[in-house]
Every structure is written in C-alpha cells, then in structure tokens.
Amino acid sequence: MIKAKFMATGAVLAIAAMALTGCSSDSGSDSSSNIGLSEEAAAALEVAYTGVGTELNLDSIKDVPKDVNLYVVSCGEQVPGCSVPAAAVKAAAEKLGWTATIADGKLNPEGFATAIRQGVAGGANVIIPIGIGCGVAQAAFQEAVDAGVKIIGGGGVDDCDPKLWASERLWLEDFNPIQQWEEFGKLQADYAFGKHNGEVNAIVLNFTGQVFGQWITDGFTKELEALGNKGKVLETVDVSDPETQDGSMLQKVNTAILNNPDANTLIVPIDGWLVGGLAQAIVQSGSAEQLLVVSRGGDAPVLDMIRAGGQGVNATIGFAVGWGAWGSVDTAARVLSGGTPAWIGESMQAVDVDHNMPKSGGYEGAVDYQKVFSSAWGK
Numbered sequence: 001m002i003k004a005k006f007m008a009t010g011a012v013l014a015i016a017a018m019a020l021t022g023c024s025s026d027s028g029s030d031s032s033s034n035i036g037l038s039e040e041a042a043a044a045l046e047v048a049y050t051g052v053g054t055e056l057n058l059d060s061i062k063d064v065p066k067d068v069n070l071y072v073v074s075c076g077e078q079v080p081g082c083s084v085p086a087a088a089v090k091a092a093a094e095k096l097g098w099t100a101t102i103a104d105g106k107l108n109p110e111g112f113a114t115a116i117r118q119g120v121a122g123g124a125n126v127i128i129p130i131g132i133g134c135g136v137a138q139a140a141f142q143e144a145v146d147a148g149v150k151i152i153g154g155g156g157v158d159d160c161d162p163k164l165w166a167s168e169r170l171w172l173e174d175f176n177p178i179q180q181w182e183e184f185g186k187l188q189a190d191y192a193f194g195k196h197n198g199e200v201n202a203i204v205l206n207f208t209g210q211v212f213g214q215w216i217t218d219g220f221t222k223e224l225e226a227l228g229n230k231g232k233v234l235e236t237v238d239v240s241d242p243e244t245q246d247g248s249m250l251q252k253v254n255t256a257i258l259n260n261p262d263a264n265t266l267i268v269p270i271d272g273w274l275v276g277g278l279a280q281a282i283v284q285s286g287s288a289e290q291l292l293v294v295s296r297g298g299d300a301p302v303l304d305m306i307r308a309g310g311q312g313v314n315a316t317i318g319f320a321v322g323w324g325a326w327g328s329v330d331t332a333a334r335v336l337s338g339g340t341p342a343w344i345g346e347s348m349q350a351v352d353v354d355h356n357m358p359k360s361g362g363y364e365g366a367v368d369y370q371k372v373f374s375s376a377w378g379k
Contacts, residue, residue, distance in 0.1 A: 045194025051349025
C-alpha cells in the first residue's frame with residue numbers, strides 16, 4: 001500500500017499558509033526563506049518543497065518468475081534522464097536474477113522502434129520502455145505484443161488505441177497518468193509563485209515530442225490560474241525532438257526571451273535540455289540574472305549546476321527515477337506471476353540550493369526503496 005502526503009493548493013493556500021510556515025517538516029523547507037512573502041506565496045512555496053511524498057509499503061510477491069529475459073528501451077543513453085533509470089531497471093532486474101539488456105532509443109521515434117525490435121529479436125519476455133509512450137512507436141510495440149512480449153511502462157503512458165501494454169507503472173492511487181504528469185507543472189507553478197511573491201511572468205517551454213509534454217504545461221497553467229494574484233504566462237514555446245537535437249531550440253528560446261523583456265520565469269519540462277546547451281545559452285545571453293529557471297527531473301548534472309549557482313538553472317522538480325525504475329520491475333514481476341500491479345509511488349518535490357538537495361548525485365527521495373522492493377521479492 002502507498003500512503004501519500006498531499007499539501008493544500010489553489011484557493012486553500014491562504015487558509016493553510018499560517019500553519020504551514022509556522023512548523024517544520026521533513027520536506028527540507030526553511031521558514032526563513034518565507035520572510036517578506038504574502039501568506040499565499042509562502043504557502044505555495046511550502047507546497048512545492050513538500051511536494052508529493054510517499055511511504056512505500058508492498059505486499060510480497062509469491063512465486064517470483066525466474067529465467068526472465070528483460071530488455072530496457074532507453075529513450076536515449078546520451079542523457080541522464082534516460083540512461084540513469086535504464087541502468088536502475090537493469091540493476092533491479094538483475095537483483096531478481098533476470099537477464100537484462102539496455103537498448104538505446106537515441107532520442108527519436110525511429111530509434112525507439114529499432115530498440116523495441118532489438119528486444120523482440122533478442123527473445124525478450126518483457127520490454128520496459130523508459131520515458132516512452134506507446135503512441136510514438138505503436139507499430140513496433142504491436143509487433144512485440146504479437147510476438148508474446150509483455151510491455152511494462154517505464155514512466156510513459158499507453159496512449160495506443162486499443163491499449164497494447166500489459167501494464168503501465170502505477171503511481172499513486174488517487175492520480176491517473178495525466179494527473180501525475182500535471183503534478184510536475186503544478187509544483188513548478190507553486191515554486192515560481194512563491195519565489196516571486198505571486199508576480200510570475202512566465203515563458204513556458206512545451207515539449208511536443210510526447211503526450212506528457214502538454215500535460216506538464218497544462219499542470220503549470222492550471223495551477224497558476226488557480227493561485228490567481230498577478231501570475232501569468234507571457235508566451236508558450238513549442239519544442240520538438242528535432243529542435244532539441246539540431247540546436248534550433250536555443251534560438252527559439254532566445255527569441256522568446258528577447259520578445260518578452262518583462263519575463264521573470266522560464267519553465268523547462270526536461271532537465272536534459274539544460275545539460276544539452278540551454279543552461280549555457282541562458283548564461284551567455286545574460287538572462288540568468290533576469291530569469292528564475294525551474295526545470296523538471298532532478299538529474300545529477302542539473303543539481304550540480306544548482307549547487308554551483310549562476311549556471312542557468314535555479315530549481316528543478318526532482319522525482320526519484322531510480323525508485324520508479326525498480327517499481328517497473330516490480331510491476332513486471334507481479335504481472336508475470338499472475339498478480340495485480342502495485343501502486344509504487346515515486347516522490348517529487350522542488351529542489352533548490354537550500355531545500356531537498358542531496359549532498360551529491362541526483363534526486364532519489366527519502367525512502368530506501370531498494371530495500372523495500374528487495375524485501376517484497378524475497379531478496
């Protein structure tokens with residue numbers, strides 16, 4: 001069973017503010033950072049720092065299957081947001097005694113399809129696609145299913161019609177997949193609202209390569225509207241996979257910043273974009289002092305930038321990708337054993353230089369998830 005901790009949002013913020021700022025929590029928040037903020041802004045910031053925290057409690061799996069050949073389809077091994085969870089899936093599968101192979105999707109739909117077909121050719125029993133939805137590689141997923149392969153979600157969604165996957169990875173019982181992705185954008189809005197005392201003038205980068213990109217954007221805009229006050233989106237900039245690969249995204253973002261001199265916030269949906277040149281471009285353009293840059297991921301290189309300061313990013317909504325990766329393997333084990341997939345959780349919360357920042361590496365959350373999963377597997 002997953003127990004979730006939720007904080008007040010939207011219209012409830014004003015009521016919750018005094019209680020939230022007057023006590024400590026395990027979110028790593030510091031009430032001194034709320035000095036000078038309105039009650040609404042202080043409460044929003046506390047929501048972002050607390051995030052959605054979970055306690056992971058799992059029933060044991062009876063008769064965990066053996067001799068399983070698992071292929072992990074990484075969205076792209078050149079970026080930590082794909083390679084880190086792919087490696088974590090491999091480690092979790094090997095903990096179970098399974099054979100595990102990583103196939104590189106190379107950050108494009110053609111590469112995704114090739115990697116899926118590599119798994120089929122390699123005799124996979126299970127394929128776990130990392131950060132890849134069904135719709136972007138539907139034909140290849142159909143071929144895998146026709147070959148008897150079980151597809152288990154690795155953070156993406158089964159948006160094929162009809163659905164093809166044996167199971168998505170289940171997050172929290174009170175959230176559907178769309179709401180889970182919207183939560184990232186919501187926490188970005190809470191953070192920006194709090195940091196700017198309600199006066200948010202945002203440029204929002206909207207990822208068009210997969211369906212979840214729009215959901216993150218929707219989560220931001222909905223929460224900013226719910227928070228009210230003076231927060232607004234000045235411009236939404238659509239960014240595709242080809243534009244991130246050929247570097248043309250950087251010019252689009254720079255143009256949006258130049259066209260919106262009143263902007264004080266830049267919302268980034270993927271940490272890897274910052275590592276891939278966006279952060280450097282922000283610094284070189286002189287926009288780092290103007291913009292509060294809030295990303296999503298919690299990748300180690302981005303956390304290093306935040307730790308250092310002045311590197312083109314101020315905060316990210318961290319989520320425990322290793323935890324989620326082990327959860328995908330847990331889901332596969334339960335499906336293969338004829339059981340019901342569990343709600344495995346995956347904590348997410350705002351991380352900046354003073355809050356929720358691990359001493360080193362990427363964001364992992366506060367639960368020893370490997371110990372909990374291993375216990376459920378009898379390992």
